[in-house]
Amino acid sequence: MAVARTHFILLIQPSEDSFSRSFSDFETIDELMEGITDIYDDYIKKAFPSKSNITYDLLSILKFVKGLRDISCLEYKQIQNMYIPHSKEWVAQELYKYLAKKHAEENRFNA
Numbered sequence: 281m282a283v284a285r286t287h288f289i290l291l292i293q294p295s296e297d298s299f300s301r302s303f304s305d306f307e308t309i310d311e312l313m314e315g316i317t318d319i320y321d322d323y324i325k326k327a328f329p330s331k332s333n334i335t336y337d338l339l340s341i342l343k344f345v346k347g348l349r350d351i352s353c354l355e356y357k358q359i360q361n362m363y364i365p366h367s368k369e370w371v372a373q374e375l376y377k378y379l380a381k382k383h384a385e386e387n388r389f390n391a
Contacts, residue, residue, distance in 0.1 A: 287356035288312040289363070292319070293349045300349070312353065313378035316371070320344050338379050345372050 288306045306312040320341045324334050345351060351371050354363040366374075 285356070285358045289354040289356075290315060290351070291353065292351045295349055309374065310378065313375055316345065316351075316375055317341065317379075338376065338383075341379070342372055342376060345375060 286308065288309065288311075290304045290306065290312060291301070292303070293301045304315055306315055320336070321334075323344065324336060328334060346368065348368070351368050353366040353371055355366060356363050
């Protein structure tokens, strides 16, 4: 049996400026969530350029996502042969689940 193929397109507009719009594509939801954390990492590095070691918590990244002018996602569903749109709220929920899972896995290996 063939595995259903997925694909995600992240659409983001950080500010009111329409020229700030961009998109990225990812093959898995984990890659998508990692891409969002990379965007936040870049934002933090630009906001605090003199700090070499920056840490943040789950609430900080969720606040960042919710504060963006727009962020949404299109998920390709092979069975329907179409992209399903997802809202900012969906992105935040999936990011929360991803980071909570990642944190639990890290703690399991550090115990």
